[in-house]
Every structure is written in C-alpha cells, then in structure tokens.
Amino acid sequence: xxxVQIELIExxxxxxxxxxxxxxxxxxxxxLSCPETAVSIIMREMQTDNFAKAGKLWCDK
Amino acid sequence: xxxVQIELIExxxxxxxxxxxxxxxxxxxxxLSCPETAVSIIMREMQTDNFAKAGKLWCDK
Amino acid sequence: xxxVQIELIExxxxxxxxxxxxxxxxxxxxxLSCPETAVSIIMREMQTDNFAKAGKLWCDK
Amino acid sequence: xxxVQIELIExxxxxxxxxxxxxxxxxxxxxLSCPETAVSIIMREMQTDNFAKAGKLWCDK
Amino acid sequence: xxxVQIELIExxxxxxxxxxxxxxxxxxxxxLSCPETAVSIIMREMQTDNFAKAGKLWCDK
Amino acid sequence: xxxVQIELIExxxxxxxxxxxxxxxxxxxxxLSCPETAVSIIMREMQTDNFAKAGKLWCDK
Numbered sequence: 618x619x620x621v622q623i624e625l626i627e628x629x630x631x632x633x634x635x636x637x638x639x640x641x642x643x644x645x646x647x648x649l650s651c652p653e654t655a656v657s658i659i660m661r662e663m664q665t666d667n668f669a670k671a672g673k674l675w676c677d678k
Numbered sequence: 679x680x681x682v683q684i685e686l687i688e689x690x691x692x693x694x695x696x697x698x699x700x701x702x703x704x705x706x707x708x709x710l711s712c713p714e715t716a717v718s719i720i721m722r723e724m725q726t727d728n729f730a731k732a733g734k735l736w737c738d739k
Numbered sequence: 740x741x742x743v744q745i746e747l748i749e750x751x752x753x754x755x756x757x758x759x760x761x762x763x764x765x766x767x768x769x770x771l772s773c774p775e776t777a778v779s780i781i782m783r784e785m786q787t788d789n790f791a792k793a794g795k796l797w798c799d800k
Numbered sequence: 801x802x803x804v805q806i807e808l809i810e811x812x813x814x815x816x817x818x819x820x821x822x823x824x825x826x827x828x829x830x831x832l833s834c835p836e837t838a839v840s841i842i843m844r845e846m847q848t849d850n851f852a853k854a855g856k857l858w859c860d861k
Numbered sequence: 862x863x864x865v866q867i868e869l870i871e872x873x874x875x876x877x878x879x880x881x882x883x884x885x886x887x888x889x890x891x892x893l894s895c896p897e898t899a900v901s902i903i904m905r906e907m908q909t910d911n912f913a914k915a916g917k918l919w920c921d922k
Numbered sequence: 923x924x925x926v927q928i929e930l931i932e933x934x935x936x937x938x939x940x941x942x943x944x945x946x947x948x949x950x951x952x953x954l955s956c957p958e959t960a961v962s963i964i965m966r967e968m969q970t971d972n973f974a975k976a977g978k979l980w981c982d983k
Contacts, residue, residue: 618973618980620742620779622927624842629954631727635738637953638730644945648938649930657742657779658730659685661722661844666814668923669821669841675923677818679790679797681864681901683744686771692849694770696860699852701766709759710751718864718901719852720807722844729740736740746903753971757982760974780974781929783905783966788875791882791902799879801912801919803925803962805866812893820892827884831877832869840925840962851862858862868964905966910936913943913963921940 619645620657626675627662634660680706681718687736688723695721741767742779748797749784756782802828803840809858810845817843863889864901870919871906878904924950925962931980932967939965 621641629637642656665676682702690698703717726737743763751759764778787798804824812820825839848859865885873881886900909920926946934942947961970981 618779618929618931618975620781620929623950624923624925625954626923631735631737633953634727634730635735637950638735639733640949640953641946642730642733644949645928645942648942648945649934654732656730656732657740659724659742660728660730661724662728663842663844666817667843667845669817669825669843670923671837671839672822672825674814674818674821676814679746679748679792679901681746681903684767685740685742687740690771692857692859695849695852696857698767698770699857700855701770702763703852703855705762705766706745706759709755709762710747715854717852717854718862720846720864721850721852722846723850731740753979753981756971756974757979760979761977764974764977776976778976781968782972782974783968784972785903785905788878789904789906791878791886791904793898793900794883794886796875796879796882798875801868801870801914801962803868803964806889807862807864808893809862816892820889823888823892824885827888828867828881831881831884832873840923842925853862907964907966910939911965911967913939913947913961913965915959915961916944916947918936918940918943920936
C-alpha cells in the first residue's frame, strides 16, 4: 500500500513508463521491505501549459 | 467539504460516472452526517499505460 | 484499482471512518462492477486552519 | 517548495493559465516570504463529466 | 470549483495561513473570473523528514 | 519537475525515508534522463485508521 503519484511533463514513451514503473517499485520495495504487489503507481502527464515554475508556464520557458 | 478524488482506469461511460457520483455522495452523507451540497467529487481517468501495480504497467497485464 | 482520496475536517471517530470505508467501497463496487479487493481508500484529516472556503479559514467561520 | 495543485473545469485559455500562474505564485511569495523559484504549480483540467457537486455531474447541471 | 491543494513545510502561523487563503483565493478569482465562494483551498503541512529535493530529505540540508 | 507523492502507513524511521528518497530519485533520473535536482518527493504518513482496502480499515485487519 505505498501508493505513488508521479506528475510528469507529457511526452514519455510507453517504454520509458515501463522502466519507470519497474525501477520506482524496486526502489520502494528495497527501502521499505514491503512486498512488490503492495506498490501502486499512478502517472499523470501534464501539458506544458499546465505546469508553472517561478510563476512562468513551462511552455513559455 | 469532504473532497473526494477518485483515480479510475479510462473507459467508463457517462452513465457509470453519474451513478458513481450519486452513490459515493450518498455513502459520505450517511457516514458523516454532512449535507449533500458539501460533497465534491473529482474523477481522474488514467490511460492503461499510466497505472502500474507490482512494477508492471496495466497495459502489459 | 479505483484509488480514492478523501479530505475531511478532523474530528471523525474510528467508527465513522469504518462506516465510511464500507459504504464508499460498496458504492464504487456497485457503480463500476469492480471487485471489492480492488478499492483502496486514503482518508486525510485536516485541521480547521488548513482548509479555506471563499478565502476564509474554516476555523474563522 | 510550496507545491500547488489546482483542479479546474476544462476550457481555460493559455493566457488565463499564464495569468493564474503569475498571480498565484505572487500570492504565495507574499504570504509566506518564500522565493519565487520555490513555487511549483500543477493545473489539472477536468471534463465536465469528471466533476460532481452534491451528487450531480457538472455536465448535468 | 477550482480546488487548490498546497503542500507546505510545517511551521506557518495561523495568521500566515489566513493571509495565504485570502491572497490565493483572490488570485484565482481575478484570473478565472469565478465567484469567490467557488474556491476551496486545502493546505497540507509536511514535516521536514517528509519532503525531499534532489534525493535529499529537507531535514538533512 | 517530476513531482512524486507517496502515501505510506505511518511508522517509518527517518533512515528509511532517507533511503527511500535517494532510491526513488535515482529510479526516476535513470528512467527519464532528467536532472536529479528536478525531482521533488512528498511523503505522507497515514494512521492505520485512515487507510482502507476492500472496505476494511487497515487497523481492523
């Protein structure tokens, strides 16, 4: 039941998400000694006009 | 002001979401004795390559 | 894998949370025809100075 | 490291989001005396069939 | 129905949160031309061992 | 700007969180080829009466 939510800028391939899911799950299992089946990961992809840093939209940088 | 966020795999019909909103709202009102108007529900639909369980993407299962 | 996050003002009893978990889970199972074991619910309790509506803290109302 | 997540009904222009990012960032900087570069904002746009208030979908109102 | 979630390092006073709620609400109302009563803000305070940047806990910096 | 939110049952040591932050950050950097400084991690610890699976509170299992 570690539940992980990851916000990403859009544009990742399915293969990158596949590797991300594997590696993040392993990182959690190793750190917390929980079973792999307990780990859920939600990825959310943001358009570049839906993220801002220091008051500026990502698409304006 | 119970605010509810629900993550779902994509592919639900509007009618399913309509029933979900009604039933979840009623469940909260009955459990917490709060007014119906206080309940907000956000649904977020995930592509099957944006959810992973046990290190595997949902689309790979 | 419906994953539910519920924000509540603090002060609910364990019994209220127990009923909430049962009823919200049943509402989701009935609406989406998913197995009960697929439903996870996270409750987060807010202090009254950590929620605001219409620009006013809940503790100031 | 104030990290802000804002849920909106879809349909805002990029210019509205640009102004929102600027104004919300400034509001946080002024209130908390933190540097502008520390503020991240995530906007999430909801379809009108993905938000409910008082048990009713937004698209049904 | 803009719903705002703000993650903060713990240690803000109630007065700081009061000002934050007022200013962020006004920023949203001005940017999106929505009524003040539609804006909800959830603040979540993190202990310094519950936030990490660049792989390091905040309490270790 | 990958921003990660992790929900955990309470009871982890600071050392476990330190390792978690390091390993999850590395997992993201390796998967997405982003700089380490871009990764933020928020951990949220849940009491066992604030998490439910299959309609049952964690504290009742």
